[in-house]
Amino acid sequence: TARKGLFWGAAEPPIEVGECPGDDLNKIGYRTHKGVLDFRTADPATGRPIGELITVRMGGCHSCPIRCHILIDLPSMETKYGLPRYSSNTCSGWQGGQMYPKNSGDPWIDTETKVLGSILADDYGVWNNYSQMGSDFAYAYENGLIKEALSEEEYESIPWDLLDAGDPRFQFEFFRRIAYKEGDMGKALGEGSAYLQEAWKFPEEWRLHKKHWKMGHPYHHSTENAGQVGALINLVYNRDPNCHTHSNFYGCGLPIEIKKEISAEIFGSPDAVDVLHEWTPMNEAKAIFGKLTYAYLELHNSMTLCNYTLPAWTSPSKENNYRGDPDMDAKLYSAVTGDTKTREELEEIGVKHLTLLRALTMRQMGTLDMRNEHDMIPDWVFDYPDWADKEPFTPGHDKMDREDMELAKDMFYEQLGWDKASGAPTRQTLEKLGMQDVADGLAKQSLLPG
Known part of the structure; x- marks a missing residue:
């Protein structure tokens, strides 16, 4: 920029x-x-x-x-609202305004709304669920779901005139009620999107229009950023994945020809990447891309390395032929710890971490069938209304094909050593990764495939 x-x-x-x-x-x-x-x-x-x-x-x-x-x-934070004029944030943290049906009409007031929301959310300890909270609230308000869900007394106690006017001060009421679980509105919003959708009776069509992913969490860099790979990255975690490995590679700014060359070097084929919004059918290289994307996110989270900037697969340097250093993570780990690891050895540790998370999720859910009960792909990926006249694998949109995405799961599970039918790690994989105790524990709960 x-x-x-x-x-x-x-x-x-x-x-x-x-x-x-x-x-x-x-x-x-x-x-x-x-x-x-x-x-x-x-x-x-x-x-x-x-x-x-x-x-x-x-x-x-x-x-x-x-x-x-x-x-x-922003001096007006101090003079108008009695809060610090200085603030800092990144990504979606300027969450003020996400719940408003319309702006105030004054760009400086709208700026205050964004900043005030961030300050109040930080002070009250409220997370916006990667913007899902504001989206939920705005939809429920505009469609009358809040009025139906609350008592008349509680509904009348809320300053809706401030919300309708785009007034930043509505957020004092909004965040306080959530933090202290004041009334049914504060409790419902504070419990998270999954409970909110049930309590306020969100219709099924909302999920098709608003791009909610599953289980109360939103999509995060999904099909719009990386086609099938983006969809796979939204499957395994129990919240939005907050992953940027794949989106950084797609968004690095290099021409597609060079990205395909680098793709062949890292994922084994140039076909792991497509032109943005010109997706092609699933292939093995995309499954490898998905596996490595997860592996590096797990590594970055455990080593406290930045997933915004690593892995260094690409470079802006023409002298380096725009190649980064794929071994950089392993070099950093080895230098700092004295425990020398190759890139491949480190990547296997990332897969081990992901597989352990999978086992913990299975134990918590009490199910073997992760493919169908956990790794769900929402209908909007295939039936988003704006794409009604589009066919998968044609340019200009992100509509996916159902059979192709099931094939994507097959290939992805195979890369990880997980059972295709259930999406659960096999005993062989767990033992190969040094987790025999985990395999034994899952077996006692009848949570091992085969």
């Missing part, structure tokens, strides 16, 4: 980020300007993006040169 003429406008003095070549380590920290992505609306007085005007600088994890957190200064 960095470019000439773009500033950290709230710095003293303002700092122009300019052009930031990937090989200039002294400027790499300027390269990401997330402010203009989070707050894109133009200031009516200057025509500049509001995000540019309120950005003090970019921040991030200690020692990481890729700065993905925006640090802002």
